[in-house]
Amino acid sequence: GDSVTQTEGQVTVSESKSLIINCTYSATSIGYPNLFWYVRYPGEGLQLLLKVITAGQKGSSRGFEATYNKEATSFHLQKASVQESDSAVYYCALSESQGGRALIFGTGTTVSVSP
Amino acid sequence: GPKVLQIPSHQIIDMGQMVTLNCDPVSNHLYFYWYKQILGQQMEFLVNFYNGKVMEKSKLFKDQFSVERPDGSYFTLKIQPTALEDSAVYFCASSFTAFNQAPLFGEGTRLSVL
Numbered sequence: 001g002d003s004v005t006q007t008e009g010q011v012t013v014s015e016s017k018s019l020i021i022n023c024t025y026s027a028t029s030i031g032y033p034n035l036f037w038y039v040r041y042p043g044e045g046l047q048l049l050l051k052v053i054t055a056g057q058k059g060s061s062r063g064f065e066a067t068y069n070k071e072a073t074s075f076h077l078q079k080a081s082v083q084e085s086d087s088a089v090y091y092c093a094l095s096e097s098q099g100g101r102a103l104i105f106g107t108g109t110t111v112s113v114s115p
Numbered sequence: 116g117p118k119v120l121q122i123p124s125h126q127i128i129d130m131g132q133m134v135t136l137n138c139d140p141v142s143n144h145l146y147f148y149w150y151k152q153i154l155g156q157q158m159e160f161l162v163n164f165y166n167g168k169v170m171e172k173s174k175l176f177k178d179q180f181s182v183e184r185p186d187g188s189y190f191t192l193k194i195q196p197t198a199l200e201d202s203a204v205y206f207c208a209s210s211f212t213a214f215n216q217a218p219l220f221g222e223g224t225r226l227s228v229l
Contacts, residue, residue: 036217045119045222046158046206091158102148102160102171103218 002027004092006106014114015084021077021109023066023092033094035068035075036103041088049077049090087113117141119221121207127227133195136224138207140190147190148208148218149182151175158206164190194226202228 003026013019027033037049037059050059055070066077075092092106120139128134140147149161162172164182179198184190190209194201204225208218 038217038220046220048217048219051217102163102173103150104160105150105158107157 002029002033002094002104004094004104004106006092006109008109009107010110010112012112012114013082016081019077019079019082019086019111021090021092021111023075023077023106025073025075025092025094027073027094030094030096033096035066036093036095037064037066037075037077038091038093038105039088040091046091082111082113084113084115087111117219119207119209119219121205121221121224123224124222125225125227127229128197130199130228131196133193134197134226136192136194136205136207136226138190138192138209138221139188140207140209141211141219144209144211144219146210146212146218147182147184148210149192150206150208150220151203152206152223153203161192161205197226197228199228202226 005024007022034053036051038046039049040046050061052059052068055068058065058067064077064079066075068075089108089110091108093103095101095103147164150158151161152158159175160173161176162182163170179194181193204223206223207221210216210218
């Protein structure tokens with residue numbers, strides 16, 4: 001079936017350092033999935049960070065970037081220099097491009113940025 | 116910005132009782148969703164809803180579950196009767212269009228079935 005894998009459950013990084021959160025996916029029944037990164041900041045609801053709907057394209061938001069790599073079936077999230085305010089739980093997700101379909105989430109990666 | 120509201124944030128109910136989870140979606144949104152997250156596990160899709168009908172549902176959407184949006188107001192998830200394994204956080208989401216649009220999520224309602 002279709003699935004999303006985030007290998008790191010928890011990541012600790014120092015402020016101003018770089019961050020990579022790995023995400024790979026399997027889309028056996030979806031030809032051209034849409035890919036998303038959602039984020040949940042402490043005390044807040046889940047919110048969209050960025051999305052990419054076309055293979056080979058890069059999405060960016062709030063200093064984060066992710067490239068839709070169809071060959072590697074990956075959608076890693078990166079930031080060159082993190083801030084303490086980036087501490088949150090990050091979720092990778094995919095869906096079919098057809099309307100209103102289910103999002104399939106990864107298990108989430110908790111990022112703690114230390115000052 | 117627009118928000119999806121879920122009140123209350125926590126509901127406690129005895130096993131076997133009925134519970135209705137309420138969601139106030141963004142006013143002009145047309146597609147509605149429920150997701151379930153058991154503690155320590157990933158968020159999983161339950162059901163989506165458009166034009167008064169369920170479009171698709173997962174195997175987690177048991178016969179005891181039902182959804183509706185009467186009179187275009189709250190989008191509700193009803194569980195009757197509840198079971199211990201229904202304890203989880205339930206997230207509502209909505210979107211205006213469906214094609215390529217990421218749904219907007221509420222903060223979730225934690226359901227504790229005792």
